[in-house]
Amino acid sequence: KQEVTQIPAALSVPEGENLVLNCSFTDSAIYNLQWFRQDPGKGLTSLLLIQSSQREQTSGRLNASLDKSSGRSTLYIAASQPGDSATYLCAVNNNDMRFGAGTRLTVKP
Amino acid sequence: KAGVTQTPRYLIKTRGQQVTLSCSPISGHRSVSWYQQTPGQGLQFLFEYFSETQRNKGNFPGRFSGRQFSNSRSEMNVSTLELGDSALYLCASSVLTGASSGNTIYFGEGSWLTVV
Numbered sequence: 001k002q003e004v005t006q007i008p009a010a011l012s013v014p015e016g017e018n019l020v021l022n023c024s025f026t027d028s029a030i031y032n033l034q035w036f037r038q039d040p041g042k043g044l045t046s047l048l049l050i051q052s053s054q055r056e057q058t059s060g061r062l063n064a065s066l067d068k069s070s071g072r073s074t075l076y077i078a079a080s081q082p083g084d085s086a087t088y089l090c091a092v093n094n095n096d097m098r099f100g101a102g103t104r105l106t107v108k109p
Numbered sequence: 110k111a112g113v114t115q116t117p118r119y120l121i122k123t124r125g126q127q128v129t130l131s132c133s134p135i136s137g138h139r140s141v142s143w144y145q146q147t148p149g150q151g152l153q154f155l156f157e158y159f160s161e162t163q164r165n166k167g168n169f170p171g172r173f174s175g176r177q178f179s180n181s182r183s184e185m186n187v188s189t190l191e192l193g194d195s196a197l198y199l200c201a202s203s204v205l206t207g208a209s210s211g212n213t214i215y216f217g218e219g220s221w222l223t224v225v
Contacts, residue, residue, distance in 0.1 A: 099152035
């Protein structure tokens with residue numbers, strides 16, 4: 001059974017800092033991994049999708065990497081802004097999506 | 110392009126009642142999946158429908174059921190509600206099925222269910 005873990009559970013940084021969120025999973029036989037953002041009381045917004053054959057994806061200030069063999073993915077956020085404050089979830093697709101518990105990010109002005 | 114639409118957004122039900130939630134996917138998307146989100150358990154997969162067929166099911170009791178119509182709209186039903194069913198129910202749609210590497214899924218805003 002796929003287990004997805006996200007570390008840290010919460011993170012608080014000053015504006016402008018670069019940061020890394022971590023996601024690990026136990027079963028490397030995945031179709032893809034997707035990073036989402038969730039604002040309080042809202043649904044999930046897709047940030048980046050990395051297919052199993054890919055190593056990384058970039059969108060603006062976000063860069064996600066995937067190392068299937070070690071069961072790890074990272075989400076790198078450059079030059080963080082207060083508007084980046086949200087919960088970030090990674091989801092691993094083994095035929096259905098398994099989500100981590102999320103990292104709650106606070107970016108202080 | 111309209112996103113994933115879920116109705117109702119908020120509802121309160123009494124223990125023992127049943128509830129039906131609706132999800133309209135993004136136009137052209139044939140896969141609809143449902144998730145339950147609670148503070149204690151996080152996001153958990155309920156089931157996925159593709160072209161009116163249930164393709165995959167999570168580990169939930171039979172009180173949770175769903176269906177998909179020919180226009181890809183989907184409903185989920187929970188019978189004999191329990192207090193523990195209080196949660197945010199999220200629907201997501203995608204072009205391809207879950208068993209596809211290039212499958213980006215898009216979520217609706219969710220339906221907040223409170224069981225009292």
